[in-house]
Amino acid sequence: MSFDDIIDRTGTKCAKWDAMESIYGVSPEDGLPMWVADMDFRSPDCIIQAAQELTDHGVFGYRSDYTDYHNAIIWWMKNRHGWDVKAEEIFTTFGLVNAVGMCLHAYTQPDDEVVLFTPVYHAFAKVIKNAGRKVKECLLVEQDGTYEMDFAAYDAQMTGAEKMLILCSPHNPSGRVWSREDLQAIADFAKRHDLLIISDEIHHDIVYPGHTHLPMPVAVPECIDRLIMLTAPSKTFNVAGNHAGNVIIHDPKLRAAFSAAMMGLGVSPTIYGTAMTTAAYSPEGAAWVDDLVSYLAENARIFDEGINSIPGLSSMRLQGTYLAWVDFANTGMNMTEVKDRVHNTAKIAPNEGTTFGSGGETFLRFNLGTPRANVEEAVARMKKAFADLQ
Numbered sequence: 001m002s003f004d005d006i007i008d009r010t011g012t013k014c015a016k017w018d019a020m021e022s023i024y025g026v027s028p029e030d031g032l033p034m035w036v037a038d039m040d041f042r043s044p045d046c047i048i049q050a051a052q053e054l055t056d057h058g059v060f061g062y063r064s065d066y067t068d069y070h071n072a073i074i075w076w077m078k079n080r081h082g083w084d085v086k087a088e089e090i091f092t093t094f095g096l097v098n099a100v101g102m103c104l105h106a107y108t109q110p111d112d113e114v115v116l117f118t119p120v121y122h123a124f125a126k127v128i129k130n131a132g133r134k135v136k137e138c139l140l141v142e143q144d145g146t147y148e149m150d151f152a153a154y155d156a157q158m159t160g161a162e163k164m165l166i167l168c169s170p171h172n173p174s175g176r177v178w179s180r181e182d183l184q185a186i187a188d189f190a191k192r193h194d195l196l197i198i199s200d201e202i203h204h205d206i207v208y209p210g211h212t213h214l215p216m217p218v219a220v221p222e223c224i225d226r227l228i229m230l231t232a233p234s235k236t237f238n239v240a241g242n243h244a245g246n247v248i249i250h251d252p253k254l255r256a257a258f259s260a261a262m263m264g265l266g267v268s269p270t271i272y273g274t275a276m277t278t279a280a281y282s283p284e285g286a287a288w289v290d291d292l293v294s295y296l297a298e299n300a301r302i303f304d305e306g307i308n309s310i311p312g313l314s315s316m317r318l319q320g321t322y323l324a325w326v327d328f329a330n331t332g333m334n335m336t337e338v339k340d341r342v343h344n345t346a347k348i349a350p351n352e353g354t355t356f357g358s359g360g361e362t363f364l365r366f367n368l369g370t371p372r373a374n375v376e377e378a379v380a381r382m383k384k385a386f387a388d389l390q
Contacts, residue, residue, distance in 0.1 A: 003041055003295045004371050014038075016367075024349040031347045032370075032378050037172070037323060039238045039369030043276075044288035047237060050279035051272060060271060069274045073246060076281035077231075081204065083215045085248055089255065091262055092269040095243035096202055096230045097123045100166065102247070103198050103228055104131045106261035107254075108163045115165040115195060117149060118357030121172045124200075125357055136162050137358045140174075145316060147176050151189050158193045165195040170203045170213060170320035173356055173365040177211040177319040180219045187216070187223040196254075198228045202245075205236040205289055207320040208297045217250060224250040228258070235321075236289055237280045238369075244273030296322045299368045299375045306379030311389045313382075315366075322369040326350075329362035331389060338364070346381035 009017045010028045016036035017028045024035070042048070054060070070087040077083040093099040100123070108114070110132040116124055118137045125135045138154040140147040167186060170177045178186075190197050199216040207213045217224050229248040234240040249255040279285065300318040307315040307324070312331035315324050328338045335353075342348050342364065353363030368375055383390070 003292065004373065005042075006371055006373070007040060007042065009040065016040075020349045024343050026343050026347055026349040031349060032374055032381070033349050034367040034370070034378060035349050035351045035365070037235065037367060037369075038240045039322065039367075040371060040374070041238055041292070041369065043238050044280070044285055046279045046282055046284040046288075047239065047276045050275045054272060054275055063269070063271050063274065066269070066274060069269075069278045072278040072281035073231075076286075077215070077248075080286065081213065081215050081218065083218050089248050089250055091247040091249070091258060092274070093245045093247055093262075093267055095234065095240070096200055096232050096245040097127060098243070098267075099230050099245050099247045100124060100198065100200070101127050101131060102258070102261055102265065102267070103164070103196075104128065104133055105265070106258050107196050107228075108133055111161075112163040113159075113161045115154075115162050116357060117167070117171075119173060119353065119360035119363070120166075120168050120356055121200070122351075122355040122357070124166050124168075134161075135357075139359050145314075146319075147171065147174050147316075149182065149185065151185055154189060155192065160193075162193060162195055164198060165190050166198045166200065167216070169199055169201050169216065170207065172203060172321055173323050173351070173353075173360070173363070174316050174325045175318035175321040175323060176316075177207055177213055180214055183214060183216055183219040187220040190223065190226060196226050196228065197223060198230065200230045202230065202232050202235050203321040204231065206293055206296060206322060208293065208300065208318060211319040213320060225254075227251070228254060233277050233280045236292075237276075237285065239276055239280070242270070242273040242276060244270065244277055295372075296368060299370075299372055300324065302372070303366065303368055303375050303379060307382060309390075310383060310386050313386065313389075318368075322367060324366040324368055325353075325363055326366060327363050331386070335362060341385040342382070346378070346385040348378055348381060 016033045020033045021027050074085050077085045113134045113136045114128045115136045128135050141150050204213045232245040304315045314327040351365040353360030
């Protein structure tokens, strides 16, 4: 396939295109949706074929044998990430937001506090609050154009009410790929304060040249007694609508607690989600991902160079993910004016930085998982919308 193909998604009930006007006032007729984190690319042929075979069969009954599904996950994690996983360690949930909610249910109590390194993926705080738990924001520090962690400051914030830490690795919204040293420091922090680590690694397959994603149990194997891993094919293969995520737990006690919570809620995998995941985690899927990452890397280069050429705008250089994090703090404008120019002049709909928690107030997040012509058009529109700054 060609990632340059323009696929009309309007009128398909997809959130990214069909909800854009009601939320941002940007019409899909001439607007560019760069908010919801799915891509405007067709999934690879191996996934489409697997879904088609199910559809053609026409009987959608209960599934009994998940051996091929588990083996595909085991193969992918070993071959793509150097991570050894066993079948009995894998649980399947309705996506990773559901997985976070189940972890809160399994391992915390109402009013317990959950640590987030903000700004971070907005669904975390929403689920925590809706579950009756409390968010403890630990602010990331921008240094040399990327985010770093300040554990001295975080240590001073802890009160003992914190029971869990949710890590986004690679980081959404900045695209930061955490180093082995970063992950060790996070594990040490969790041990000091007796925190369970929920490591959401949904973006782990989209990492750019010069950077390497390390799964937490590979980087810091001694932390597995307090570690829950979350992975999914959704961002990698553009199958987020399947809501199929995997919770992988090495520690037997933690595994037993999650299993009990899962059985108590009656959660089980779907036949389409498991079949499409099995097809994705294959040599054919791997080849497609390699092409995808090369394409996205060039999208990121074009976007970063274009945005960073506009005085007052700063796009963090992406190390991973297809989500660009742009700071407007130095424009001399308030964010109401910034958003007016982006929405009404440029006719682009990115995510608002405030939804990602403290530290996101002057930012917007732009989705680059779209044909290159759209990225180039977005850069041109942004330059025109902020022409008076040039």
